[in-house]
Amino acid sequence: PGEEPAATPGPRPEGMGEVEAAHYGQGSGGVYVPCGAGTIKNCTGLSAAEVAEAAGAGLPFAIEPGSDEPQVLIMHTHATESYELEDNGWYDPEYTARRTDTALNMAAVGARIAEQLNAAGIVTLQDTTLHDYPSYNGSYERSNATVRAYLEKYPSIKVVLDVHRDAIEYDGKRVKAVAEVEGRQAAQVMIICGADKNGNLPNFKKNLGFAAAWENAMESRYPGLTRPVLFDYRYYNQDLTTGSLLIEMGSHGNTLAEAQYAGELVGRALAGLFTEGA
Structure with a gap:
């Protein structure tokens, strides 16, 4: 027997x-700077010319x-961030969009990115610590310590990806950011790259070069x-390597x-960048 057809979502329950x-x-014009x-x-005070120059510098490290x-x-400061499990067109307001099960939260998405990189011969580790559970406060301090421990143990690590998901909501509606890729629906993704503020990210232009190349x-x-790279005064532990970026995988x-599926595509593109140079 063939596969059962996918169920059509019914009316939204009360x-x-x-x-x-x-x-x-x-984007185009105004605050938007092209990168390929x-x-x-x-969203910074830097001129478009300064941003474009840093963005065009290419990778500041050599992957082997x-x-x-x-x-x-690959790690997750907010590992418990999670998603809808079914495409119903509605959500339960009681559902906080957080889960501790690593098969259903950000760890399950980061694993797809890691699979593609490892398959391309780029040794990739994934840390699935729930830095935001049981307490959300202090998540970034805890993930900072985790990353530092990995870098001390494995000084060969050049890239640290903090994999999250966004939360887009207005008028009580939750938004799913989507793109059709090769006939399938993927969550749209967005890189966030921090800019230096009072000396907290001295090498931020190198991270931006990586962000632009990956984008x-x-x-x-x-x-x-992809959504446009968000370049703003954020920190997110991006001083720890010149390949430290945050990526939002959908909402x-x-x-x-x-x-x-987006994780698979993101991983494939990153593996291509690291093996083919573009």
């Missing part, structure tokens, strides 16, 4: 909130495919997958399946 699909395009197929949303030493660390690698391979309105 008391449930609406999930609305949206697609966020690349993608763009950077410049085929080396048996770890090159990349272009994703958007050129899978048009529509709390997306399904886990959409986010995992």
Whole structure:
């Protein structure tokens, strides 16, 4: 027998909130700075020319495919962030979009990125510590200590990816950011790169060079997958390496399946960047 057809979502049950699909395009003009197929949303006081110069510098590190030493660390400051499990078009307002089960939270998405990198011969480690549980406060201090311990143990690590999901909500609706890629629906993704404020991120321009190269690698391979890079005065422990970035994998309105598919695409594009140089 063939596969059962997918069930069509029924009417929204009483008391449930609406999930609305949206697609966020690349920006142009104003605060948007082009970087290949993608763009950077410049929310800093730096000029567009300064941002473009840093963005065009390329990778500030050399990844070694085929080396048996770890090159990349994937971790999760907010590991319990999670998704809808079914594409119903509605959500339960009692659902906080957080889960401690690593098969259903950010760890399950980060695993897909790691799989693609490891398959390409780029040794990638994943840390699945729940830095935000039982207490959300202090998550970044705890993840900072985790990353420092990995860097001390494995000085070969050049890239640290903090994998999160966004939360987009308005008028009681939760938004799922989506893109159709190769006939399937993926969660849209967004890189966040911090800018220096009072000396907290002295090497931020190097991180931005990496962010721009990765953005272009994703958007050129899978048009529509990415939202513009958010370049703003954030910290997010991005001083620990020159390859430290945060990436948002969809939103709390997306399904886990959409986010995992996005993880596969993100990982493929990053592996391509590291093995082919673009």
